Amino acid sequence: MSDRNHKPLELFFSCPLVSGLHARPASHLAEVANQFSSECSLKNLRNGVVANAKSVLGIISADIRHHDRCVLLVSGADERAAHKSLHAFVHETLPKCDVPLVDVATSSQSNSMPRALKAAGAVFISGVPISRGIGQGQVVVLRRMSLPEKAGSRKVATNPNHELDLIRNGLASVRHQILEKLKYSLTPVGSAVLQADLAIASDVLLLEKLTEQVLGGKSAGRAVVETAEYFIDLLGRSESKYIRQRSADIEEICMQLLEEVCDESPTQSVSLSEPSVLVAESLGPQQLLQLDRRWLKALVLEHSAGTSHAAILARSLGIPTLAAVRNARLLLTPGSEIVVDAHRGLLIPQLSAGIRRFYEREQRTLDLRKTAWSRDLRNAAETDRKRIEVAANASSGEESIAAFGNGADGIGLFRTEMIFLGRDGPPSEQEQFAIYSEVVRAAEGRPVIIRTFDIGGDKKVAYLNLTRDENPFLGYRGARIYADHRPVLQAQLRAILRASTEGGVRIMAPMITSREEIVEFKAAIAEAKRSLTRESVPFDSEIKIGVMLEVPALGFSLDQICPEVDFLSIGTNDLSQYFFAADRSNANVSSRFSVRHPAFLRFLEQISQQVRFHHKWLGVCGDMAANIQNLPLFLGLDLDEISIPGAEIHEFKRALSKLDADECRRVLERALACKHASEVDELLTARHGQMQESLVSDDLVVLGSTSRTKEEVIQEMVDAFYIADRTTDRHLLEEALWAREEVYSTGLGFGFATPHCKTDAVTSDAICVLRLNDPIHWDSVDGEPVRMVVLLALRDSESATTHMQVFSALARKLMNEEFRHHLLRAETAGAVTAYLRDELGAAIGKSNEAQAPEPSVQPQAP
C-alpha cells in the first residue's frame, strides 16, 4: 500500500469529565467514530492502553480518568472528515457529556431509631436510603452471576457458523428489545440509561470477542459467558468507581444475550411469587424492570451507588431501597422475613412480635397520613373563595417533582442559571431540552414559568466574558446581556419552545427595565420560533410571554408594558432593594426598609391595580412571598399566584384555606395606612396568630389505645401529631418528650401521666390526649399503672404566653379528682375536646382574642 508509512492523524486531549470517560460519553464518542470508515483508536497516555474508539467497551476499558492525557489516532479514506468531527466532539460535546446524576443518598440515620423499636429489641443493619419507603418481605438473594452453570449443556460447538448466527440473531433481538423499551421510556434519565445499554449491545468489540470465542471452538452460550467474564473483569479493575459500576450494565446485556442463545432461561432472572425483598450486589435497570412489581417490596444493594441507574429507576417506581449495605448477601438468609426501613436507613433482619407490631402501626400511620393529606388538599381547594395558585420555585427536575408531590399548582419560577454556572461553555440546546421536558412532564399540564438565564453582575460565568461591574446589582445582568449573547439565548429559547409541546410552559425574562427590552425579547422568541418552524420541529405557538417585575421603572410604565406581555411576576427581593436603594443583606439598613414598609406595599397595590386594569396575570415570588404571615397581603392584593419553596406548599395551602378574601382586603388596607414597617409586622403577626391551629382538636385524641409500653404510647401520640400534620419531624418530637421523661417520670399518680416538651418540631402549641384500654407501667410517683396520658407540646421559639396559661391551668386541674374522672369517662374524642374547651375555655378563647389587637391606625381617607 502506498500509505504504508502514512502516519495516522492525531488528536490530543485531556479527559474533562470528573467521573472519567464512562459509558454515556463513551457511547457518544463511539457513535461519532462509527460514522466514518477510517480506523479510530484511542490511547490513554497514562496507562498506555490502546482501545478501539468505535467500541464503547474498548473506550471504557482504557480506564480514562479525569485529566488523563489521551490521543485519538485516525487513519483511512475519510480520515480528514473523521478528524474534524472528532475534534469538534472532543472539544465541544465531550465536556458537556457529564450531566451529573444527582446523588440523593443521604447520610445513614441509624441514630434516629424510634424508642419503641429499640425497646422491642430490634437489631439493625444500617444502610443508605436511596429511595424512601418501608417494605417487608422474604429475602431473595441475587447471587453474583455464575454463568458457567447456566451456559447450557453444549460447551463445544459443532458448527461455528451456526453458533455465530445464534449470537448475531441474539444481539439483534437484544437490541430490538431495548429499542422497544426506549419507546416507552418515561424520563430523560431512563432514556439515557437505555441508550447506553443499546451502545453496549451494538459494540464492535463485544461482537469481536464473541466471534473470537466461537471460532476458537466454543458454543454460543459458552462464548457469551466467557466474553462477559472478560469484560466484567476488565471493568472491575478500573480505578473509577463509576466505571466499575458499569460492569453491571455489561453483565445485564450478556444475561439477555444468553437467554437468546440458550434454550434454557438463565436462572438469574428471578421470579417472585410472594412479598419479597431482593438483595443484590448491584442491579441493572432492565433486571429491575422485569421483576414482578406486585411482589417486589424493597431492594437492598451492597453497592453504594446512589447514582446507579437502578437507583434512579427505583426512586421513580417508588420501591423502597437501601444501598451500601455491606455483605448483605452473606448476612441475610434467603427465605427469612425482613423489614427494609428506607425512611430511617435501617434493615431489620429478625422480626420479633414487638417489631412486627411497630411496623404494622407504622404502615397504618403512613396510610392515615396519606389519607389526611389528600383530604386537606381537597379541603384547601374547595374553601379558597378567591383562588390563588400556590406554585413552587425550582431549578431542577428533581425539585419540581418533589414540589408537585407536595401539591404545587405549578412552577412559578424555574431558575435556569444553575444550568449555566460552573462549567466551561453554555449548555447545549439538547441538554436544556432534556431538563425542561422533565419539569414539564412532571407538571402534567400545570403552568411552568421558565425564566431565561439571569447571569451577570455577581454571578460569574467565564465563557460569557462579562466585565467586572463596579456595582453588580445595578450593572450588566439579566436581559441586559442578551443582545451580546444571541446564540446562547437562541439555544435556550429553542429548548424551552421545544419542551412547550407538552403544555403549560411560559417564558419569563429577568431584569426588564423598559418596553424596548420586551420588544427585543419577543423578537428573539419570534426568531427561535421561525427556526423551529423551518426545521418542522413542533412547539406551542401560543406560548405565554412575561416579565419579572423587579426594576421599579417598570412599575411606572405598566400602561405601556401590559399590552406587550401575557403576565408579570413581581420579584420582591430585587424590587424592594431597588425601590428603597437599600441592600437587603446590609443589616444597618435592611430592618428599616423591609418589604412590609407601607411605601412598598403601596407600590405593590399600585402595580396590582394597573395590571388588573389591563386584565393581565400577576404573580409574586421572592422571600416576601415565602413568608406565610404575608399571605393575607397577597390575597388582599388580588394576585393570581405566589411562588414559594416547594417544601412549604402544603403549609401555605392549609393556611390559605382558613383565609377569607374580603377580610384580607381589610388587612391590606390597614397595612397600607400604617406609618412604619413595625406596625405592619404587629398587624400581620396578630393576624397569623388567629390562624394558628387550636390547642385541642379531635384528631389529637386517641381513645382505646392498645399500646403496651410507654415507648409505644409516646410513639402513638407522636404519630397522631404526624397524621394531623402538626409535626415537622417525628423523631425530634419523640426525642424532646423522652428528654423530659428521662429527668424523671411524668407519671403524676392517679393513673395519669403528662409527658411534655418544648420543641419547634410541632407546628403549633397542642394538647394530645390518649386513653389506654389496659393500663401500663409508667414509673409513676404512686407506683400505679397509667390509664390516661395528657401530652403538652409547646413551641420553643414563639410560644404564646396565653397558651402557657392554658397549660398551667390544665396542670392544676389534673390535681382535681372530678376533672380526671371526666376525662376517664368521656366516650368520644369529641366529648374529650368539648370538655377540655369547657374547662379551659376561658383561657383558650382568650388566647385568640388577646392576639388580635384593635387596629392602632384607621384607614385614612384617600
Added chain:
Amino acid sequence: MKIVAVTACPTGIAHTYMAAARLEKIAKNLGHDIKVETQGAMGIENKLTESDIRQAQIAIFAIDIEIEGRERFNGVKVIQVPLQEALKNPEGIFVKIQH
C-alpha cells in the same frame, strides 16, 4: 400556720403548677394558710411579697432547679424537697414542718 412555698420544675410546663395545686389543696385541708409562688415557663407568678415572707413561719421549696430570689428567704426557716415529693407525698412535707 402561715406558710409560703415556691415550686419550680425543669421545663416549667406542667409539674410546677401541679405541685402548686397539690400543696394548696393539702394545706387548706390541714387548716394552714398558704401562698405558693410558681417559677415556670411564664416566669414568676403569684409572687411572694416581702411581707408574705416576713409573716410566714416556714417556707417550702418544692424545686428541681435553682430558683430566683432565694435571698428573699434569709432568716426564714426553709424546708427544701424535690418537686416530685409534692406529688408523691405532700402530706409528708406538712408532717415534717410540724417538727
